[in-house]
Every structure is written in C-alpha cells, then in structure tokens.
Amino acid sequence: MSELRFVRLGFGADAVEYQEAWQEQRRVHADRVAGAIPDTCLLLEHQPVFTAGRRTEPSERPIDGTPVIDVDRGGKITWHGPGQLIGYPIVELPQPVDVIEHVRRLEEAMIRTCADFGLESTRIEGRSGAWVLGDPVEKRAALGGLSLDFDPRIEDDEFDARLSGPEYAPSNAGQRGEDRKLGAIGVRVARGVTMHGFALNCDPDNTWFDRIVPCGIRDAGVTSLSNELGRPVTVAEVLPVAEKHLREVLETQKPLPRAV
8 A cells, every 4th residue: 555645625614515526536536546646535524415325225215305416336325414524535455356355444444533532333244334332122212112022114114214203213323222323434446446435423413314214224323423422523623533543544554455
C-alpha cells in the first residue's frame, strides 16, 4: 500500500451533494488506477440522500416515494446526511483482490474510533459494519405486546414495520434492547482499486432511517455515537480520530492477497 492521502471535501454548511461526490470518486478512482496519485480517502458529510446498492429489494425502499439514487456498490439501501461521517477510501488492493479483507479493515477503523470515545462496538457475523450489541433475546421487551417467540418483522412476510408505529422503528432499536448499527459499509472494487466505503453515525437524525429497511435488516436498528454516549458527538470531533485509525489500518496494515 502507498502512503494514504486524505482529502476533506465538505462538512456542515458545505456538505456535499451525493452525485457531485460520486463524480469526484470516479475521477479519483481513474487517477489511482493510472498510478497518477497515491491511495486517497475522501472524507465528507452528505446532504440528505437515500442510496441503494445492487441487492436492494423494492420492499426496502421508502414507502413515501422519496427519491433514491441507485449506485454500483454492494449492499442494500441506506441513508446519508448531516451528522454522519462519510469515508470513501480509493486504494489499490493486492491481486487477487479480497473484498472481504478490505471490509474488515474499514470495520476495524470504525471500531477503534468508537473505542477512543469510550464506546465499545463490534462485528456481527454475516452483517458488515460496526455494531452495538443489544440485550440477550430473553431480556428484550416484547414488541407491540407480542411475545418475542413471534417477532412479526421476521415471521410474517406481509408485515411492514414502517406502517406499524414507532415501537418498530429502526431509530428506536436501543429502547427495545436490540442490536443496532453504528457504522455501515458498502464497497466496490474495479480494476483492483476500491470505491465507496463507510458511513459512521456521529450525531445524525436517525429517524431518516425509519422510512426504509436499513441495509435490508428488519430485526435490528441504527444508532449513533451521540445516542449511545448520551452527549453530542459531532462529525468535527470524530474526524481527526477517524483519520488516525484509517491511516493505521489502510496504510500500515498491509493486506495479504486472497488465497487461491
């Protein structure tokens, strides 16, 4: 891996419109493929936007007709907006490419960042990203007066949590004692160089996620550093800490080629 360069595109009042950032990603990606620039990580906040990866199902999109931008990354639908630190590492991977190893490094950077703020986060098998674990199932409150032996979100094919009140909302997962995602990941690798990346929730309005099925996961929710720590934790506060850990995992921890 080459030395990692950080580019801060825009935050706060200068938050970047998604299509503008996507165009910049493509430009930087082409330059990295050509060897004209070193590994580069774009850091920014987005203006509010829903984006859908290739595996997004129609039933996971907003029920109110809110526009969604379909993109060429992995994963499903998510929201980006103010209060969320976005990172797009555009880095060359060794051949043969191991996308999972790249995802694990991004998870590690987010987990280390959260730890520096006093919050323990972790991975969940089969679900990418950084997570805060909920209570054991037997200690969770029943949903809508129903026993957790029958969770309608996963047992009833026609059940739609978005029509069934705030007790089912992803933004209220902490009150239900459920697992909740703190940082999401969706990546693409083209010509051996990565695109897209991660979104770490610092102090966003998480009710935006209630319009969709975030990442296609119906039996967990979303959270933020501010929610979990009980105090405001801004993107500006998180930014230098995240840069430090991204440098550690993307620059000094050289990934091994995928075994063949």
